[in-house]
Amino acid sequence: MSKIAEVKAKVEAGKTKLVAGLVQEALDEGDKAEDILQAMVDSMGVVGDKFSTGEIFVPEMLIAAKAMAKGVEVLKPLMAGDSASSLGTCVIGTVAGDLHDIGKNLVSMMIESAGFKIVDLGVDVPAQKFVDAVKENDNVTLVACSGLLTTTMPALKEAVQTLKASGLTGFKVIVGGAPVTPEYAVEVGADGYAPDAGSAAVKAKELVTA
């Protein structure tokens, strides 16, 4: 197995203690940082798909992301500028009134591993704070709003509509969370919806490259 293939396999398997060493070995053998990174992005894609189909679970996804992060640390000093986040910046948060963050964090990890820079606003985020974050950060291409409570669905709507009415451009809005349906996403005016973290990353990429 080539070193790159090994990196890929170990990220998928969540070998947090091995990936950094393997990435270094791959570099030493002459592999390019960009290619190693792409291999890790691909393995997170596989992880996301397996999560979507129920083949793996939250812990497996968390340790795969952690393994990838260890590899990225080794690559960072070698990567020109921000090429590790070539898809732009994603502002993410759980909407006002809602404190759940497990799903949002998984989505954030997957979107990050797909190639976005993440600005995580945390939980209980008022609509205006999403707008401010779009203004305050460079190259925001995506805003991701998560909501887990049926009672905060109106807050989700408000977040999307405030963003859309802000006059700011250059970004798409994606929504999701257990009570959110594709129909609801359309109704509130979001550009995209995803049912889980794996497909959120796929959708995110699709939205900003369209």
Place this chain on the structure above:
Amino acid sequence: MLTKRQNLMETMKGGKPDRFVNQYEFMQMIMSVPITRVRPAIGEEKVNEWGVTFRWPEGQLGGFPVHDEEHILIKDIENWKDYVKAPSVKRPEEDWVPAIEAANAVDRNDQFVTCFVAPGLFEQTHHFMRMENALTAFYEYPDEMHELIDYLVEYELTYAKELIDHIHPDCIFHHDDWGGQISTFLSPKMFEEFFLEPYKKIYGYYKANGVELIVHHSDSYAATLVPYMIEMGIDIWQGVMTSNHTPELIKKYGGKITFMGDLDSGVIDFPAWNSEIIAKEVERACKTCGKLYFIPCLTQGLGISSFPGVYEETSAAIDRMSKELF
């Protein structure tokens, strides 16, 4: 007409119930047990009996554990013993009087005297160190997680002994949420490795000491865990969401375990609720799940609703279905 208790037993045994068991009617919860959980009221922050800080901000639906650097209880799992100290379960005898009186007032031919236990083992692990840390620790620090869970089991057993000695419960209603809406948190294999034996111990202890009925709450997807639930000694899984395909579970496992739920709180219990939605959902649940091994119930983990009137309206709709179908 059968008593509530008899009607439940007929439903669980696959006998001849004369109506649907209506939500929580068979349990008489004894909520005055003096070993209480410390919880914040709206606008408050409180450190609970284990040292976990809970905060309930104004305008929010409920409390939440605070997991920033300053407040998180287990700062590193390798040294969990430095952070986790089980609270005492000893209380002066006079503190038990209201609970004992409440238990004595129950007609045990009609209802099960029920003690409520929460949070569960899994929930404690994430309250102590936040969900992400707990979930990765199952992989990265399995020995420490086993030790921590064993420690929680020891605590639960001392707690169980107090309940049994004072209340002699017929039923335990035990919470532990094992999943989200579409998936379990842990893979079935990992769940088995960490939670099967511990729960066998806890539920086995209750059963060996006069408790007839173990009702476990997990309002989530958990269809893949049902074989373990059965092995643990769970008689009724409360909180079964529709995402589990309850009718299929009843076909497959009915007779070994009873399913209580199939009325997703999220769909019924919301600010703009109405009786048509409730009637429609109750009819669907009762007609598709059938009369045996099934208890129509909101998935919420207590006999209440988030929005006033929903629980009662649901009960009335279940009664109407009983009239129609029995």
